[in-house]
Amino acid sequence: xxxxxxxxxxxxxxxxxxxxxxxxxxxxxxxxxxxxxxxxxxxxxxxxxxxxxxxxxxxxxxxxxxxxxxxxxxxxxxxxxxxxxxxxxxxxxxxxxxxxxxxxxxxxxxxxxxxxxxxxxxxxxxxxxxxxxxxxxxxxxxxxxxxxxxxxxxxxxxxxxxxxxxxxxxxxxxxxxxxxxxxxxxxxxxxxxxxxxxxxxxxxxxxxxxxxxxxxxxxxxxxxxxxxxxxxxxxxxxxxxxxxxxxxxxxxxxxxxxxxxxxxxxxxxxxxxxxxxxxxxxxxxxx
Numbered sequence: 001x002x003x004x005x006x007x008x009x010x011x012x013x014x015x016x017x018x019x020x021x022x023x024x025x026x027x028x029x030x031x032x033x034x035x036x037x038x039x040x041x042x043x044x045x046x047x048x049x050x051x052x053x054x055x056x057x058x059x060x061x062x063x064x065x066x067x068x069x070x071x072x073x074x075x076x077x078x079x080x081x082x083x084x085x086x087x088x089x090x091x092x093x094x095x096x097x098x099x100x101x102x103x104x105x106x107x108x109x110x111x112x113x114x115x116x117x118x119x120x121x122x123x124x125x126x127x128x129x130x131x132x133x134x135x136x137x138x139x140x141x142x143x144x145x146x147x148x149x150x151x152x153x154x155x156x157x158x159x160x161x162x163x164x165x166x167x168x169x170x171x172x173x174x175x176x177x178x179x180x181x182x183x184x185x186x187x188x189x190x191x192x193x194x195x196x197x198x199x200x201x202x203x204x205x206x207x208x209x210x211x212x213x214x215x216x217x218x219x220x221x222x223x224x225x226x227x228x229x230x231x232x233x234x235x236x237x238x239x240x241x242x243x244x245x246x247x248x249x250x251x252x253x254x255x256x257x258x259x260x261x262x263x264x265x266x267x268x269x270x271x272x273x274x275x276x277x278x279x280x281x282x283x284x285x286x287x
Contacts, residue, residue, distance in 0.1 A: 084108070092271050096149040099278055106278060113279025116272050120264065129283055134241055134259050140285045142239045145169055146228040147287035153277035157270070159263035160231070168263055171231035176215065177254035184211050189250035192216075195224045195236040200246060 005014045007025060014023040048054060051063040062068075087108045091099060099105050118127070124135045131137035141147060145155050155169055162168040176185060190199040191208030199205040213222070220226055224235035233241065241259075242252050265273050280286065 088271060091274055096153045096274050096277050096281075099274060100149055100281070106282075109275045109278040110282045111279075112272070113275035113277070113282075116268065116276050117279055120268065121276070124261075129280070133243070134257060136241075137239065138280050138285065139283050140239060141287070142234055142237060143228060143285070143287070144226075144231045144233055147281075147285055149277055149281050149286065151228070152280050152286065153274060155261070156276050156280070157263065157265040157273045160261040161258060162260060162263045165263035165266070169231055169261075171219075172258055173219070173232075173256040175255050180211065180215070180253075182254075184208075185250050185254050186246075188212050188216065188253055189246045192224065192235050192249050192253075193244075193246045196238055196244075 005016065005023065006012070007014055007023065010025060012025045012027060015026045017024040048061075049063065050065045051067050052060050053063065054061040087105065090102075090105055091109055094102070094105070099109050117125075117129070122129075125131055125138055126135075129138035136142075136144065143151070145151055145160075154167075158165045158167040158169065160169040161172070176188070180188070187204050187208030188211050189208070190201055190205040191212050193199050194202075194205040194208075212224075219230045219232040220235050221232075226232050226234035226236075233239075238244070240248075242248055242257055264276070268276075
């Protein structure tokens with residue numbers, strides 16, 4: 001029997017394995033660690049017998065306890081639905097204005113509306129409802145179609161320029177590039193810009209005021225304040241859809257972009273639309 005080799009530095013017996021002059025120390029795991037490991041193996045075997053574990057072709061083993069996380073979730077969701085049934089029924093029966101007048105119901109509707117907003121509306125209007133180019137900011141008090149609760153409800157329910165809804169909001173600005181000369185378009189752009197800033201050419205802006213009065217004031221108002229009945233934006237504030245410089249304004253006058261918003265009532269149902277209206281109204285800009 002060969003003599004056991006002891007490492008000179010550590011004083012620990014080696015296993016006898018040698019590789020490139022390096023010897024492996026014989027440091028076995030502590031017994032408590034090994035027994036803990038054995039127990040976890042036994043536990044895992046018992047777990048796979050008791051609970052769903054092993055995948056099959058179209059399902060999985062059910063386990064002797066018959067537990068199902070999906071069944072538990074379904075049970076919890078059913079309990080939640082039952083608990084809020086009275087509130088949902090009240091939302092269904094009441095008008096948006098009546099919901100706002102009931103503080104408890106308003107809080108419930110706003111919370112539900114926030115969840116619906118994140119799923120259905122944030123892709124265009126932003127996670128914080130801050131909007132983007134061509135998509136309105138829902139936090140401010142500048143509304144194309146009115147910001148009271150009924151107007152917001154109407155817009156969400158029936159959409160804007162949505163072909164699938166006969167009650168959709170509809171307005172369409174003419175392409176003034178087909179009506180006015182290029183010089184007149186630039187003059188009107190300079191005048192519109194002058195409502196909120198200093199135009200590059202004051203004389204051109206002055207000339208554009210008369211053109212504006214003849215062609216634009218009927219929808220946007222004499223002072224550019226906009227008209228919600230036409231969905232015409234306010235031109236006298238600092239809020240812009242498609243850019244705020246004279247070049248961007250001229251481009252919109254010449255060949256305007258027209259956004260489309262889906263009608264959500266058919267997709268989400270009247271209750272969710274009311275909840276969305278209450279939530280949007282609660283963001284701070286609601287009239």
